[in-house]
């Protein structure tokens with residue numbers, strides 16, 4: 001991972017422009033996001049999120065636990081965390097894309113959860129130091145304009161020993177599977193995603209950002225570099241997705 005670097009969408013020359021691109025792109029697809037997510041992942045995204053919920057259950061089931069699902073998007077992981085949480089735990093969703101939060105809010109009301117939602121940038125959170133026991137980030141970290149700055153900010157708001165869990169796309173280590181996956185993500189995904197969302201650019205950005213994203217070993221080293229301990233990662237579904245965990249120092 002290059003220090004000071006994050007996502008680099010086509011045409012974005014600065015971190016501010018990268019951030020604006022990401023916010024705008026998710027805003028355009030928000031209404032169709034869930035449908036496309038489940039369809040294009042053949043519903044396996046539900047399994048990835050449920051594995052994440054299991055990995056952090058020892059924290060969410062604690063009375064008084066303070067949990068934030070950052071980059072919560074339309075709220076699927078957020079609501080799954082909330083469902084399994086202790087009644088006295090606080091589970092909060094955060095995202096910097098307003099239309100995504102609107103979708104999350106609707107879903108939360110529909111399911112009776114009424115989860116608090118915060119419109120915020122992960123790189124500059126409006127939260128005090130050492131205030132959270134757990135932060136989860138599902139498929140959002142890859143889009144940060146600056147990965148190291150993001151990790152430092154997440155570390156700042158976690159209590160010492162608090163847990164960070166990042167679920168993110170990754171590059172499958174097996175060359176055969178990698179080839180198949182690359183074919184799918186660079187041809188089928190932009191075509192189907194483009195037609196159904198009306199925004200081919202968004203579904204071209206997706207495989208492009210995955211391809212440029214650091215491999216699991218490098219991200220793990222970066223977590224350690226900013227002070228996280230007990231850093232682990234677990235590949236799922238042939239390494240299409242990896243769950244990274246670590247404890248704040």
Ligand SMILES: C[S@@+](CC[C@H](N)C(=O)[O-])C[C@H]1O[C@@H](n2cnc3c(N)ncnc32)[C@H](O)[C@@H]1O
Nearest residue numbers: 071072073095096097100121122138139140143
């Ligand atoms: C691919 S969606 C994932 C949504 C949800 N976590 C899920 O699993 O479906 C990525 C989300 O991350 C949000 N995001 C990306 N960068 C962010 C940042 N710097 N601060 C806050 N939210 C961000 C986007 O707005 C988008 O809603």
